[in-house]
Amino acid sequence: xxxxxxxxxxxxxxxxxxxxxxxxxxxxxxxxxxxxxxxxxxxxxxxxxxxxxxxxxxxxxxxxxxxxxxxxxxxxxxxxxxxxxxxxxxxxxxxxxxxxxxxxxxxxxxxxxxxxxxxxxxxxxxxxxxxxxxxxxxxxxxxxxxxxxxxxxxxxxxxxxxxxxxxxxxxxxxxxxxxxxxxxxxxxxxxxxxxxxxxxxxxxxxxxxxxxxxxxxxxxxxxxxxxxxxxxxxxxxxxxxxxxxxxxxxxxxxxxxxxxxxxxxxxxxxxxxxxxxxxxxxxxxxxxxxxxxxxxxxxxxxxxxxxxxxxxxxxxxxxxxxxxxxxxxxxxxxxxxxxxxxxxxxxxxxxxxxxxxxxxxxxxxxxxxxxxxxxxxxxxxxxxxxxxxxxxxxxxxxxxxxxxxxxxxxxxxxxxxxxxxxxxxxxxxxxxxxxxxxxxxxxxxxxxxxxxxxxxxx
Amino acid sequence: xxxxxxxxxxxxxxxxxxxxxxxxxxxxxxxxxxxxxxxxxxxxxxxxxxxxxxxxxxxxxxxxxxxxxxxxxxxxxxxxxxxxxxxxxxxxxxxxxxxxxxxxxxxxxxxxxxxxxxxxxxxxxxxxxxxxxxxxxxxxxxxxxxxxxxxxxxxxxxxxxxxxxxxxxxxxxxxxxxxxxxxxxxxxxxxxxxxxxxxxxxxxxxxxxxxxxxxxxxxxxxxxxxxxxxxxxxxxxxxxxxxxxxxxxxxxxxxxxxxxxxxxxxxxxxxxxxxxxxxxxxxxxxxxxxxxxxxxxxxxxxxxxxxxxxxxxxxxxxxxxx
Numbered sequence: 001x002x003x004x005x006x007x008x009x010x011x012x013x014x015x016x017x018x019x020x021x022x023x024x025x026x027x028x029x030x031x032x033x034x035x036x037x038x039x040x041x042x043x044x045x046x047x048x049x050x051x052x053x054x055x056x057x058x059x060x061x062x063x064x065x066x067x068x069x070x071x072x073x074x075x076x077x078x079x080x081x082x083x084x085x086x087x088x089x090x091x092x093x094x095x096x097x098x099x100x101x102x103x104x105x106x107x108x109x110x111x112x113x114x115x116x117x118x119x120x121x122x123x124x125x126x127x128x129x130x131x132x133x134x135x136x137x138x139x140x141x142x143x144x145x146x147x148x149x150x151x152x153x154x155x156x157x158x159x160x161x162x163x164x165x166x167x168x169x170x171x172x173x174x175x176x177x178x179x180x181x182x183x184x185x186x187x188x189x190x191x192x193x194x195x196x197x198x199x200x201x202x203x204x205x206x207x208x209x210x211x212x213x214x215x216x217x218x219x220x221x222x223x224x225x226x227x228x229x230x231x232x233x234x235x236x237x238x239x240x241x242x243x244x245x246x247x248x249x250x251x252x253x254x255x256x257x258x259x260x261x262x263x264x265x266x267x268x269x270x271x272x273x274x275x276x277x278x279x280x281x282x283x284x285x286x287x288x289x290x291x292x293x294x295x296x297x298x299x300x301x302x303x304x305x306x307x308x309x310x311x312x313x314x315x316x317x318x319x320x321x322x323x324x325x326x327x328x329x330x331x332x333x334x335x336x337x338x339x340x341x342x343x344x345x346x347x348x349x350x351x352x353x354x355x356x357x358x359x360x361x362x363x364x365x366x367x368x369x370x371x372x373x374x375x376x377x378x379x380x381x382x383x384x385x386x387x388x389x390x391x392x393x394x395x396x397x398x399x400x401x402x403x404x405x406x407x408x409x410x411x412x413x414x415x416x417x418x419x420x421x422x423x424x425x426x427x428x429x430x431x432x433x434x435x436x437x438x439x440x441x442x443x444x445x446x447x448x449x450x451x452x453x454x455x456x457x458x
Numbered sequence: 459x460x461x462x463x464x465x466x467x468x469x470x471x472x473x474x475x476x477x478x479x480x481x482x483x484x485x486x487x488x489x490x491x492x493x494x495x496x497x498x499x500x501x502x503x504x505x506x507x508x509x510x511x512x513x514x515x516x517x518x519x520x521x522x523x524x525x526x527x528x529x530x531x532x533x534x535x536x537x538x539x540x541x542x543x544x545x546x547x548x549x550x551x552x553x554x555x556x557x558x559x560x561x562x563x564x565x566x567x568x569x570x571x572x573x574x575x576x577x578x579x580x581x582x583x584x585x586x587x588x589x590x591x592x593x594x595x596x597x598x599x600x601x602x603x604x605x606x607x608x609x610x611x612x613x614x615x616x617x618x619x620x621x622x623x624x625x626x627x628x629x630x631x632x633x634x635x636x637x638x639x640x641x642x643x644x645x646x647x648x649x650x651x652x653x654x655x656x657x658x659x660x661x662x663x664x665x666x667x668x669x670x671x672x673x674x675x676x677x678x679x680x681x682x683x684x685x686x687x688x689x690x691x692x693x694x695x696x697x698x699x700x701x702x703x704x705x706x707x708x709x710x711x712x713x714x715x716x717x718x719x720x721x722x723x724x725x726x727x728x729x730x731x732x733x734x735x736x737x738x739x740x741x742x743x744x745x746x747x748x749x750x751x752x753x754x755x756x757x758x759x760x761x762x763x764x765x766x767x768x769x770x771x772x773x774x775x776x777x778x779x780x
Binding site for chain 1: 510512513515523524525526527529530532548549550551552597598601746749750751771772
């Protein structure tokens, strides 16, 4: 289905690249090369057409073609000293052009490779990274993107051309050796993040073994433990807490601040939940409470079982939340409850009844929202209450329903969903810095799924 | 409760604004009509319909991995045959799902409000009959304690069967009744009256043959889920629970109805889908990666060959249509 290139293409390309690139060498320097996780182009002469599987990427001004590249940088430690984007022109007549295009950063890093068309294309809205002049066919070209790619994370780059003579590049589907590359060079190693640790997950304890696997992770991670509801299955009874939760996550009960879920409320008034956790769970009539960690972090636990405790605007809970936020002088705030406002999970649709929580937190410049309910892991970009990317004030939402209950699949992937996994039990470890947080998904033993990063508080 | 799609709600909002502004024209023009996809030279000739992250899309049958037309029509499951396109709309925060039946230009012809989570969808080869399966409780065939409901719509007569659970059952030759009965994965024969489906009861998941006019089903065989009848009506592609235990996953297999012989396909990964016959020799199905990405694969129906990535980033395939 995909076109393959010849070996002669590779060697010719390597020679040009060697002549073109003089790597910066620093002490402990390491170079890692990434290929795109997605690339495609759009064409205004076929506005509903997607070219995500094409071996070629086009830019042009007549018809207008724009290309989009997305890279995920991971596993890089140390200070990033240099990042180069390399693109290779197609080995066909017509690939050459008087302009190799203008390259810009993009804020949208979640566009779909197989769904993006001219009609729904993401905005090319970031800083200009550079441009390439005249290009010939079958050659490598390079753009310095060090100003944009600062470390681990996902990066989108959009390319446009002002020339009516289009250029064609090889895509990641072209066969590998001539796919676009992001070459990351790192210098000295950075120390691991420092700060207090907040660690946990939701959807935890049942008759299976997932809860044991995640409890074993907690054994090696200090700090405050959170849950995100559905602490036990199926009915939140005292015996389920005694039989399933106590022998696993119960080992860390004394440092746990829990969240109630719908299964906990299958027992009237969630009496099994409040009976087990006692004063750590707050007032049994409310289920919402807050506490501080260190000098910089405020933690808010809310009750999203809205038929038991109202979540509506003007309710006692939302009024308390707004007062609690107003009285909190700390620079960083994390809030958590069970039902996700946004989720791509197939089993539970996004929950609108918690929208008043999200709005109050956004109004108060909170930083993080943690939820569960769908049995999987999902991380969103910083978003506003309408799930629009908001790099200034947006709140990063997590679904961490990976605590041990059987996995769920995904449905339609929502905009701004940056990371997902549906086959790994694990916990989310947050390292709470003075003005930032570092997240790390810690997988069960024997699994490799990883997701980590750092974001500054607002 | 509103069952309007987000797009339709936006249209209604825009409409209200237009009306308030005094330009009160064209109400009838702004119903739930969907825009027809722009004609394109990219996808011509026979086309496969799929979903690309929940958007109705088409790819050329001759180049299914090539350019694709992506529409704004949102579905959790789609299926197309002859001149009929059927779509189960996503369950929204404030809206239930619906069956939306469209013509080949994606103009809405009929809707049926439904309850549950969309799961399977099938249109008979003639385009006359539509059947759907929704999860009522639970969301996975691999667990216990889930419940499904399957219904049928006859587009010619307008007759609606809300649930096959009202049909009379003959199990192993004897009348049978049980409150635990669930149906899923209907597939129609060429007479648009007989059908095959999965009937779950008492821990068994039977292949049943049904008769819509007579409102009856009879069991044929155990451990057959999500049947899909071949174009010539002689074979059934289906998912077969490994060791009879859905918790262990499913092997995509093909049953020869005359001989009763079942052949596993070369696809060894667990397939939880109702397969679709692309032609008399090939079946297509979707697999989901752990990051939620769906891919549509195809494999020969006779157990030979190897799985082939047919449409990257897509699920819910339908056979090629002209």
